[in-house]
Amino acid sequence: MTAAVRVTDATGTSDHPGAARSDTLRAEGVVLGYDGLRVIDGLDLTLPPGKITAIVGPNACGKSTLLRGLARLHPLDGGRVMLGDEDVSRMARRDLARRVGMLPQSSIAPDGVRVAELVARGRYPHQGWFGRHSSDDDAVVLAALESTGVGDLADRPVQELSGGQRQRVWIAMVLAQQTDVVLLDEPTTFLDVRHQLDLLDLLTELNRTRGTTVAMVLHELNLAARYADHLVVMSAGKIVAEGNPNEVLTSEVVLSAFDLRAQVVPDPVSGSPLVVPVGRFHSA
């Protein structure tokens, strides 16, 4: 049994108004770096529309930088990012923000801001010059709160919430942005196992019910293998392997990407590949 997630082809899930125009986000020969240091030098990647893509790789392999480059949070030193047939760097910022949402790593809520107010900021790209909220905005915000399970917390200050609740609130904000593509940079960091699963289940639900294209950087290999339709393994700024997790996540790939000896066995729950690292001690 495989973990093949049965998502209707994105073009077929047009009962969601936003999903009718399902855009493919694609990096073509992108070059990304910091102050002259090249982290990624000519990388191609297509995020399959309507699917969940997980990007994994060792620390400092450039996976977060790549995601930031895709979302136009990081300037490209070369190549281009295409959304459908449009060059992202030439799009109006607002138009891009209506179509691609991004949750950066460890966002911090300002002092005193309440849940509903924070989520409402996701409506920014949809609002006019003076940012007046309409009742449509209210409905979208409410729907985002409900679908992330934080409807009851609407009037609570964000800072008073637990880590898991807070992360849901941020995701609700990105949902309120109503984009077809949602990018998340390590959304499960700082969450315990239970909350990691909750969060990934939530993203899967969004993907299945709305046809949202999801791409996220994850640290936890086994969860990535279970939840991703498309797994991208990176190392030193390059893609080592990508595709169906069952085919991609082999002990050879883990060794070459992470420099880690590991056995890969079927996950008894989902059937997806389960990486069991070897290490220096404890071998049977």
Add this chain to the structure above:
Amino acid sequence: MANDLMTTYAVAAGSAVRHLRAARRRRLVLVLAACAVLLVALATLALSLGAASLPPGRALTALLGVGEAKDVFIVHRLRLPRVAAAVVVGACFGLAGALFQSTLRNPLASPDILGIASGASLGAVWALLVAGVTGLAVAGAAFAGALLVAVAIWFFAWRRGLHSIRFVLVGVGFAYLCSSLLAWLLSNAEERVAQSALLWTVGSVSDIRGEELALLAVVAAVLALAVSLLARTQGPLALGDDNARALGVHVDAARVGSLLLAVGLVAIATSFAGPVAFVALVAPAIARRLLSDGGAALLASAGVGAVLVLTADLVGQHAVLGVSAPVGIVTGIVGAPYLLWLLATNERKSRA
């Protein structure tokens, strides 16, 4: 299906979300109304009190231009300009402080601490002592001083974008630099001249009238109008650069624009009134606390700033505390303990 869901939510949106938004708006209106009422009361008091004390009723009729010529003269020529100046200067400092604090995401960021106010003092004192000019030229020099310091901070703080913490630290450095230069200029000056120049190191609204007042008010109004166009970006900006970018804000442009306007407001206010201490630091903090919605509280900060400066000027002018003093001294006496308290509570929070 999702559409149905939306409609269901829209109907049910007599909901928490709409209630919250309505509550926030009510609170803002309440705070602004309270500021307005306070300002009217304080202004009436300020127009009545003085060497020739007028009962409030007579002061108000004189304000309308009726009544005894002497009353009308006192109210229109002597007292009203000072009240108006206090209100405009206070609003400028309050608004500027709110912009600095929300744009740099630092509750300590204010023109006093960033050295922009000391830049204005330095400019004015230099004009008086070294260039030997008087009148509007001094105000011009103060304006130039504030801008110059802001540009210098910018120059040193910019590295592939504007980083808040570097901006604040470089600003603190410039504040020290400016006060050293200021002390040096004053210590080298002739005593009599130094005395008049010294006034530029504390804020005062007592001598702003006529053309100066009109210029101050017009420039402040234009800047405030420009701020209202940028106000919308403050919500996303407060979430951090990455989040703001992801929401479609041109972060560098919005930040540069906000800071330019904040510097402009401080520069115009200090160039006429001198550095009225701590108002830009304290007013936004009070305003944010009153609204407590996690927003930048721009409008409320302007209101609170106006109330603070008008109150402080009344207190200083009429020696309520036993001695009469320029407004900047009074705000300093009130503001310094607040700053200490802010530092102490921030410290506790970061340790918790």
